[in-house]
Amino acid sequence: MTTAFDDHPIHSWLTDMDGVLVHEQAALPGAADFIAALQQYGRPFLVLTNNSVFTPRDLRARLSRSGIDIPEDSIWTSALATARFLAEQAPGSSAYVIGEAGLTSAMHEEGFILADSDVEFVVLGETRTYSFEAITRAIRLVKGGAKFIATNPDVTGPSAEGPLPATGAVAAMITAATGIHPYYIGKPNPLMMRTALNRIGAHSETSVMIGDRMDTDVKSGLEAGMRSVLVLSGSTREEEIAQYPFRPTTVLDGIADVVPLVERLTPLESVELDED
Known part of the structure; x- marks a missing residue:
């Protein structure tokens, strides 16, 4: 049967992490098989997450404990996308950063100087230890002219005890105090998709x-x-799809149902090359 996926061959795959591959640190059915299929057929891929708390090394270890083996350089976080974007905009500049190792490490690796005064950017990420003092300093710096950047717009994050305030909620506090909205880098900003595609040398027309x-x-x-x-294994329920003015190309129950797509849509010539 011909589908919208047959218009162009699929060379590259991007996938969200939570709700697709894992749920509360447990692997979802088919997740390990999906990654194994991508590796078997030599398909470039990245696992994406809006969570800016953890470094790719941390996330690789967490996924490995769930039984999913993913190379560190195949993980792309909103922290990495944010640091890369800012490095392209103003290389070697300074920033006041609210966040954890995932964000501070990414900013350091892109050559930023982290400071608490006379900075060009205020960069807000996710942390479990937001402090009134840090938020106050961020407000004063933004009011003083620093450009306001946030890793992602999510207002809550999951925990075993229930929802936690996340980056978007804290950004709203800073906006309320300054009148200035942040520029969000993570999903749904397509900038995160484009930086991910660039990282693996992929083109949007041949990626999913x-x-x-x-x-x-x-x-x-x-x-x-x-x-x-x-996939219907996470946040969006099937009956909610009709609420949106746009549609996915296809809807599947879970990542296990994507594995046959990888096998069917991999160009034959690439399979022959991989077998040589």
Whole structure:
């Protein structure tokens, strides 16, 4: 049967992490098989997350404990995308950063000087230890002219005890005090998709985005020019799809159902090359 995926061969795959590959640090059915299929057929891929708390090394270890083996350089976080974007905008400049190792490490690796005064940027990421003092300093720096950047717009994050305030909620506090909205880098900004595609040398026309959320994963994939797969193993329920003015290319129950797509849509010539 011909589908919208047959218009162009699929060379590269981007996939969200939480709700697609894992749920509360447990691997979802088919997640390890999906990664293994991509590696078997030599398909470039990246695992994406809006979570800016952890470094790729941390996330690789967490996924490995779940039984999913992913190379460190195949993980792309909103922290990495933010640091890369700012390095292209103002290389070697200074920033006041609210966040954890995932963000501070990414900023350091891109050559930024982290300071608490006379900075060009205020960069807000996710942390479990937001302090009134840090938020106050961020407000004063933004009021003083620093450009306001945030890693992602999510207002809550998951925990075993229930939702936690996340980057978007704290950004709203700073906006309320300054009147200045941040520029968000993470999903649904298609910029995160484009930086991910650039990282693996991929083109949007021959790439697919897999996610569990219509409002971030599918939207950002669509706006970046990619086809998309919505899996129903995470946030978005099937009956909610009709609420949105856009549609994914296809809807599947979970990542296990994507594995046959990888096998069917891999160009034969690439399979022959991989077997040689």
